[in-house]
Amino acid sequence: MSLRTPVGPHDHVQGALDAPIVLLEYGDFECPYCGEAYAEIKAVQGAMGPSLCFAFRHFPLSNAHPHAERAAEFAEAAATIGRFWEMHDILYENQRALDDRSLSRYATELGLDDALVASALGGNFSERIRRDFQGGVRSGVNGTPCLFLNGERYDGPREPESLITMMRRML
Amino acid sequence: MPDLELPDVGQAAPDFSLPRSPREAMTLAELRGRPVVLVFYPADWSPVCGDQVTLYNEMLPTFDEYGARIVGISVDGPWCHAAFAKDRNLEFPLLADFEPKGDVARRYGVYDARHGTTERALFVIDANGIVRWRYVSPIEVNPGADGILDALDALAAKGDTA
Numbered sequence: 001m002s003l004r005t006p007v008g009p010h011d012h013v014q015g016a017l018d019a020p021i022v023l024l025e026y027g028d029f030e031c032p033y034c035g036e037a038y039a040e041i042k043a044v045q046g047a048m049g050p051s052l053c054f055a056f057r058h059f060p061l062s063n064a065h066p067h068a069e070r071a072a073e074f075a076e077a078a079a080t081i082g083r084f085w086e087m088h089d090i091l092y093e094n095q096r097a098l099d100d101r102s103l104s105r106y107a108t109e110l111g112l113d114d115a116l117v118a119s120a121l122g123g124n125f126s127e128r129i130r131r132d133f134q135g136g137v138r139s140g141v142n143g144t145p146c147l148f149l150n151g152e153r154y155d156g157p158r159e160p161e162s163l164i165t166m167m168r169r170m171l
Numbered sequence: 172m173p174d175l176e177l178p179d180v181g182q183a184a185p186d187f188s189l190p191r192s193p194r195e196a197m198t199l200a201e202l203r204g205r206p207v208v209l210v211f212y213p214a215d216w217s218p219v220c221g222d223q224v225t226l227y228n229e230m231l232p233t234f235d236e237y238g239a240r241i242v243g244i245s246v247d248g249p250w251c252h253a254a255f256a257k258d259r260n261l262e263f264p265l266l267a268d269f270e271p272k273g274d275v276a277r278r279y280g281v282y283d284a285r286h287g288t289t290e291r292a293l294f295v296i297d298a299n300g301i302v303r304w305r306y307v308s309p310i311e312v313n314p315g316a317d318g319i320l321d322a323l324d325a326l327a328a329k330g331d332t333a
Contacts, residue, residue, distance in 0.1 A: 001317075063260040064225045137230060142315035143222040 001140040001153035015053035030065035038092035043160035067098035076125035177280035189266035215255035295322035
């Protein structure tokens with residue numbers, strides 16, 4: 001299965017878009033398996049350095065995870081002041097505390113003003129989140145986390161050692 | 172009862188009447204006039220099925236945009252479906268192909284007699300009740316929804332959605 005919308009400047013990325021390896025995750029901030037993947041991907045990023053570009057797109061399954069959509073809203077609100085990845089990390093490190101009060105607190109700590117917090121609470125970023133979700137469905141995303149490696153679906157083992165070994169072979 | 176072949180694309184989808192709750196039935200014919208996505212899945216509560224129906228539930232607004240109805244079918248009984256739907260907040264009907272067990276799945280050629288469940292299969296049926304797309308997934312693979320949306324796009328392009 002291939003990615004229909006390539007990773008590009010519109011995406012949230014860590015690393016250079018022209019890195020030899022581009023890993024994309026479709027993720028949900030409240031999904032426990034995404035929480036596991038968060039730590040695994042951090043380890044892979046540490047080992048691969050600049051040869052890896054990591055991108056994140058939203059795929060909240062709101063009926064299963066009641067706080068996922070709102071958490072994604074806050075990540076987008078943080079992105080408007082250049083703090084997407086800090087919020088991404090805070091959310092995955094606090095998956096058990098994603099209620100509105102906690103989200104607002106994380107936002108304030110990252111320097112989001114009251115208007116941005118209100119904006120996230122009001123669902124002002126839902127369009128972007130829905131676009132990510134729809135694009136994911138079109139690319140065959142069927143649950144989270146869902147990974148694409150250089151544009152191809154990756155369903156193999158996620159342990160850092162496996163991913164690192166495979167990525168080094170790709171270099 | 173002998174199993175029938177998978178209905179071909181272009182053939183009429185076999186009609187059926189199945190319980191959608193402990194008290195009500197639903198027929199395929201009553202959905203005529205709009206595209207229908209039939210989702211045969213092996214079992215309520217199984218991990219892969221749970222992910223699959225969760226995804227479709229999340230996509231209900233998208234199916235609405237196509238004017239399409241989505242319906243799940245498994246051999247679980249209506250009370251089992253009711254508990255599963257409540258647990259997962261599912262907002263689309265789950266039909267019980269429970270008695271005679273798997274009868275509708277057999278008529279669609281997607282009964283797995285070895286496991287006593289339906290296979291994991293998708294059908295997109297147009298507003299006139301004609302099968303326009305079908306896909307049988309490996310049992311352990313959640314087929315996602317990209318194929319369904321492509322099929323609904325093809326119907327919309329032909330003006331068959333409403």
